[in-house]
Structure formats: C-alpha cells, structure tokens
Amino acid sequence: MKGNFQKMISGSQPVLVDFHATWCGPxxxxxxxxxEVSxxxxGKARILKIDVDRNRQLAxxxxxxxxxxxxxxxxGKPVWRQSGVAQKHQLIKLINQNA
Known part of the structure; x- marks a missing residue:
C-alpha cells in the first residue's frame, strides 16, 4: 500500500484521506x-479511506x-488535517478552495 499511496496523493488534484477504524463510532x-461530499x-477531489489497523505504518x-x-x-503534501468528525459544508468548502 505504501508505494501506491504515495502515487495516489502525488497528483495536483486534492486527495482527502480518511484515516479510520472499523471499531470507531465517530x-x-x-x-x-x-x-455526500464525494x-x-x-471530479474535484479524490477521497480515500485508510484503515489504521491494517495500515499502521501509514498512520x-x-x-x-x-x-x-x-x-x-x-x-503529495498535507495541506489540511483534522481529527474528529468533520461536517459536510466544511469539507466541501475545503475541497473547492484546493481544487
């Protein structure tokens, strides 16, 4: 996954990565x-889901x-991050600003 991940986030199109876990309520x-955001x-951004338990090195x-x-x-560089649940309007605005 590591080499693929780097390739996936390296384009000029923004990539929103959701680091999550199957046991996590939020x-x-x-x-x-x-x-909904997707x-x-x-076409403006790509959304990836990364399970932290399966991708510990990436996390x-x-x-x-x-x-x-x-x-x-x-x-290929992080331009924004947030822990916890993010609201739809916030994410759409963020993607539009970076698209």
Whole structure:
C-alpha cells in the first residue's frame, strides 16, 4: 500500500484521506458525510479511506493518533488535517478552495 499511496496523493488534484477504524463510532458517523461530499464535489477531489489497523505504518508516518483523522493532500503534501468528525459544508468548502 505504501508505494501506491504515495502515487495516489502525488497528483495536483486534492486527495482527502480518511484515516479510520472499523471499531470507531465517530468513523461510522463520518462515512455517510464523506459519501455526500464525494457526490457533491465529483471530479474535484479524490477521497480515500485508510484503515489504521491494517495500515499502521501509514498512520504512524502521518502521526495519526486518533480516528477519524482527515488529511487533505495536494501534490503529495498535507495541506489540511483534522481529527474528529468533520461536517459536510466544511469539507466541501475545503475541497473547492484546493481544487
């Protein structure tokens, strides 16, 4: 996953990464919000979901200490991050600003 991940976040199109876990309650709340954001910003950004339990090295690399943690990457670099559930309007605005 590591090499693929780097390739996925390296483009000029923003990539919103949701670091989550299957056992996490707030992550379950974040999932439908991300689906709506994806539908409303279609083509402007890519949304990836990374399970921290299956991708521990990746979570460690980006210092993910709590889930959900959302990180927006552009050109391979993190430009925004937030731990906890993010609201739809906030994410749409963020994507539009970075698209």
């Amino acid at each position: 992550c379950k709340m974040q999932a439908p919000i991300l689906k 539908a409303e910003t279609e 460690d690399k980006y210092q993910v200490r709590g889930v959900p943690t959302l990180i927006l990457f552009k050109n």
